[in-house]
Amino acid sequence: MLKYVIKRVVLMFATLFIIVTICFFLIKLLPQDIPQEAAQQEAMMERLKAQGYDKPIYVQYYRYLRNIFTHWDFGTSWKIQKMQPVTELFIERLPPTVLINLYSLLVSLPIGILLGIYAAIKKNKWQDQVISTSVMIFVSVPSYVYAFLVQYFLYFKWGLLPPTVYSLADAGGSWFTFQMFKSMLPPVIALAFGSVASLCRFTRAELTETLTSDYMLLARTKGLTRAQATSRHAMKNAMVPILPMILGGFIDILAGSFIIEQIFSVPGVGQLYLTSINQLDYDVFMMDTVFYTFVGLLAGIVTDLSYGFIDPRIRMGEK
Amino acid sequence: MSKTAVNIKSIPAEKFAFVNRGEKLTDTKFVDKPVGYLKDAWIRFCKNKGSIVAAVIILIILLFAFLTPAFFTKYDQTFMDVYYAKKAPRNIWLRDHLGICSGTVTRDFNERGMLVLIGIGIGAEDTQGTGKVTLEEGMASYYQPMKEIGDPQEITGMIGSKDKTIYTCELDTYLEYGFQYQSIEQSEYKKIKEWEAQTGLQVLYPLVEENEWNLEPTNANYWYKTKKGTPVTVNARGKAKEIAYEPGMVLEDNYVRDADGNPVYYMFTGGGDVDTAQYKVRVLYYNYYRYVNGFEPEYLFGTDSQGYDLMLRLASGIKLSFLVALVVSIINFTIGAIYGAIEGYYGGTTDLVMERISDILANTPFIVVATLFQLHYASKLGPIPCLLFAYVTTGWLGMAYRVRTQFYRFKNQEYVMAARTLGASDARIIWKHIFPNSLGTIITSCVLVIPGVIFSESMLSFLGIVKLGTEKTTSLGTLLADASSIWMNYPHLMLFPALVISLLEICFNLFGNGLRDAFNPSLRGVEE
Numbered sequence: 001m002l003k004y005v006i007k008r009v010v011l012m013f014a015t016l017f018i019i020v021t022i023c024f025f026l027i028k029l030l031p032q033d034i035p036q037e038a039a040q041q042e043a044m045m046e047r048l049k050a051q052g053y054d055k056p057i058y059v060q061y062y063r064y065l066r067n068i069f070t071h072w073d074f075g076t077s078w079k080i081q082k083m084q085p086v087t088e089l090f091i092e093r094l095p096p097t098v099l100i101n102l103y104s105l106l107v108s109l110p111i112g113i114l115l116g117i118y119a120a121i122k123k124n125k126w127q128d129q130v131i132s133t134s135v136m137i138f139v140s141v142p143s144y145v146y147a148f149l150v151q152y153f154l155y156f157k158w159g160l161l162p163p164t165v166y167s168l169a170d171a172g173g174s175w176f177t178f179q180m181f182k183s184m185l186p187p188v189i190a191l192a193f194g195s196v197a198s199l200c201r202f203t204r205a206e207l208t209e210t211l212t213s214d215y216m217l218l219a220r221t222k223g224l225t226r227a228q229a230t231s232r233h234a235m236k237n238a239m240v241p242i243l244p245m246i247l248g249g250f251i252d253i254l255a256g257s258f259i260i261e262q263i264f265s266v267p268g269v270g271q272l273y274l275t276s277i278n279q280l281d282y283d284v285f286m287m288d289t290v291f292y293t294f295v296g297l298l299a300g301i302v303t304d305l306s307y308g309f310i311d312p313r314i315r316m317g318e319k
Numbered sequence: 320m321s322k323t324a325v326n327i328k329s330i331p332a333e334k335f336a337f338v339n340r341g342e343k344l345t346d347t348k349f350v351d352k353p354v355g356y357l358k359d360a361w362i363r364f365c366k367n368k369g370s371i372v373a374a375v376i377i378l379i380i381l382l383f384a385f386l387t388p389a390f391f392t393k394y395d396q397t398f399m400d401v402y403y404a405k406k407a408p409r410n411i412w413l414r415d416h417l418g419i420c421s422g423t424v425t426r427d428f429n430e431r432g433m434l435v436l437i438g439i440g441i442g443a444e445d446t447q448g449t450g451k452v453t454l455e456e457g458m459a460s461y462y463q464p465m466k467e468i469g470d471p472q473e474i475t476g477m478i479g480s481k482d483k484t485i486y487t488c489e490l491d492t493y494l495e496y497g498f499q500y501q502s503i504e505q506s507e508y509k510k511i512k513e514w515e516a517q518t519g520l521q522v523l524y525p526l527v528e529e530n531e532w533n534l535e536p537t538n539a540n541y542w543y544k545t546k547k548g549t550p551v552t553v554n555a556r557g558k559a560k561e562i563a564y565e566p567g568m569v570l571e572d573n574y575v576r577d578a579d580g581n582p583v584y585y586m587f588t589g590g591g592d593v594d595t596a597q598y599k600v601r602v603l604y605y606n607y608y609r610y611v612n613g614f615e616p617e618y619l620f621g622t623d624s625q626g627y628d629l630m631l632r633l634a635s636g637i638k639l640s641f642l643v644a645l646v647v648s649i650i651n652f653t654i655g656a657i658y659g660a661i662e663g664y665y666g667g668t669t670d671l672v673m674e675r676i677s678d679i680l681a682n683t684p685f686i687v688v689a690t691l692f693q694l695h696y697a698s699k700l701g702p703i704p705c706l707l708f709a710y711v712t713t714g715w716l717g718m719a720y721r722v723r724t725q726f727y728r729f730k731n732q733e734y735v736m737a738a739r740t741l742g743a744s745d746a747r748i749i750w751k752h753i754f755p756n757s758l759g760t761i762i763t764s765c766v767l768v769i770p771g772v773i774f775s776e777s778m779l780s781f782l783g784i785v786k787l788g789t790e791k792t793t794s795l796g797t798l799l800a801d802a803s804s805i806w807m808n809y810p811h812l813m814l815f816p817a818l819v820i821s822l823l824e825i826c827f828n829l830f831g832n833g834l835r836d837a838f839n840p841s842l843r844g845v846e847e
Contacts, residue, residue, distance in 0.1 A: 015675075019683050026691050140824040142774050144781065144799070145817050148806070156807055258686065259778055263803070274782055277690050285690075292684040300682070 075283030097268030116203025138197035370833025387634035404626035439497035448582030450572030498539035525582030655718025663726025725757030759838025770827035
């Protein structure tokens with residue numbers, strides 16, 4: 001087991017390394033935009049030279065990696081925040097993205113799973129039909145449509161404007177104030193529609209499968225009521241695939257949703273990415289790329305490995 | 320029981336007879352045709368009503384996209400009118416018969432703003448320039464933008480502003496523009512006069528004096544005398560008296576009049592000989608539009624932010640999005656099938672190496688791939704090929720994975736061994752013997768690629784990473800992106816594209832799921 005985990009982690013970093021290398025070269029090949037103003041130009045050239053940007057591209061790459069390993073330096077932002085280290089800029093933008101997605105996951109988890117369980121228990125009855133049909137629709141409709149609907153009805157029709165928060169100070173100086181939470185509600189709601197629907201669909205599918213299996217019949221035969229059998233036997237087994245998915249979802253929180261951040265002007269990681277490509281701020285773009293790749297790989301590996309921890313029957317890495 | 324058994328044993332031999340001696344015994348022919356795999360899938364697909372409905376809706380949307388330019392709209396792709404940009408849906412027939420699609424919006428006005436719009440109707444009704452049209456006659460005018468005027472509401476206690484009266488009015492946005500000054504040649508002027516005589520519609524209206532009673536000389540809608548915007552009557556000594564807004568109100572005109580007191584319809588502003596002499600005229604834009612185009616402005620889906628017909632833009636957006644999705648689906652199918660087949664069939668080291676390659680591609684975020692392609696090649700190749708490349712780079716992975724799984728399932732089966740023993744080549748075994756088994760999976764995922772591509776295209780356009788919109792073509796995502804900052808005031812700009820995308824997504828998912836179930840033989844008989 002430990003051997004398998006180590007193997008997966010090593011493989012993950014190897015993949016990350018290759019992707020980062022390819023992206024680095026592709027991004028470095030893009031034309032660099034030097035500012036017109038003499039003072040700025042000089043400052044930029046100096047900093048660039050210090051990072052070795054007048055050397056061949058593989059030397060640059062070597063320095064880039066060395067800077068990351070020695071002092072966690074991903075380069076400098078030139079356009080978005082003049083001369084600010086990218087890591088600082090990035091860490092500033094992380095909390096809104098994480099919080100919004102965390103809230104929306106926390107809201108949708110209980111609703112989605114409960115709806116899924118209810119639909120599975122009432123399989124092929126009208127309750128199931130209603131839930132399944134609406135889930136089908138809610139899964140398919142793109143997330144930005146919910147964002148528009150939330151905006152239209154909350155803002156425009158009902159006038160329930162949440163407070164606009166421009167800075168941390170506005171919301172009382174912390175990410176966790178009630179004011180901040182209220183201002184985050186519209187994107188949270190918009191995100192929740194889709195995740196409730198997909199959780200519900202997944203739960204229903206898994207639970208219906210376990211409900212029709214033989215051990216459920218045995219459980220009923222030995223005298224358990226339907227509720228007892230469902231909660232003690234079916235639920236536990238249905239959770240085997242559901243829990244890893246939830247764990248993966250928690251890691252995906254980091255990546256956030258571009259379109260929701262764009263529509264609700266959330267100053268998050270996704271918006272940073274979009275600004276960086278619009279203004280051609282390459283170091284920021286590069287850092288975002290590394291981050292998204294890492295988050296994706298991590299979510300995959302956690303999902304895979306958690307199967308082994310949740311279900312003792314599954315032995316990881318066996319042929 | 321035992322008695323009969325004994326009896327059977329003791330039946331005498333002569334009692335036995337041949338049943339059909341001398342007849343040839345052959346297999347009876349099948350009464351029905353055998354049901355093949357595809358036929359079977361088709362039969363089961365037809366049982367799934369949801370999928371059928373979804374397929375029909377997709378077909379309708381496609382038909383709409385291809386037939387619109389020819390049948391449903393009288394505009395062509397280059398037709399635009401800046402004065403009728405962002406207008407709500409309007410259709411005269413539907414408005415007169417069903418009361419929908421009237422092109423109206425509800426807005427709040429103060430009294431002065433309301434009077435300007437009411438004035439358009441009154442001015443349009445004043446065909447002879449006499450200035451004697453009453454409020455009631457003006458309100459009944461065909462060109463009256465104010466369709467309904469609500470009761471006045473007092474708004475008091477507003478911080479930082481005076482108390483004011485607000486009227487909530489229903490406004491026809493197509494008539495809101497009202498009058499306009501135009502500079503035309505004399506020949507054009509004559510043509511308009513002819514057209515007016517033929518149709519009985521009036522385009523040219525009297526010019527307005529540029530004096531102290533004219534609030535905004537460039538705005539042709541102030542044809543009546545005002546003092547700082549409030550309508551007034553002016554007596555012989557030049558004293559102004561305000562006109563109250565009440566039944567029977569008559570606005571005092573501010574027309575340019577000649578020595579005989581007749582209103583003047585044109586002003587010579589310079590220019591060459593008889594035909595090319597430039598005239599300044601005041602036109603009612605609604606009728607001027609009719610004169611130029613020969614029909615009234617009506618757009619069933621409204622107009623987009625630049626003044627193009629939204630229905631046409633939508634049709635062309637659907638076409639482009641579909642085309643991209645279809646091309647991606649076909650290319651993915653080709654690459655994915657070949658890649659997956661080789662991986663799955665040969666296994667071992669080949670599989671390991673190829674799996675690592677697809678692992679790397681699969682973990683590169685798609686949005687990064689799309690961005691890099693756009694930044695590198697958009698200026699050379701154009702955005703659409705770049706978008707296709709981005710999809711093709713990572714899009715086939717899912718297909719390859721599915722094909723690989725299918726190959727692992729089938730490659731060690733006896734019939735494959737038999738084929739190999741008989742000397743079939745690898746290529747023959749792959750394509751003739753194993754591949755057809757995974758056809759169902761492949762077709763299903765080909766179909767399910769389409770909604771994915773349509774969604775991510777719309778997302779990339781919306782985020783501004785891909786810029787597909789031109790005068791001729793547009794995509795569904797570009798339409799959404801155009802609407803994104805202004806749609807609160809013009810909901811139809813967002814409504815139609817979002818509706819079409821949502822419908823397409825829902826229907827394609829339903830359709831794809833139906834296909835998947837139909838192609839899965841293990842589900843036969845489970846549905847009931």
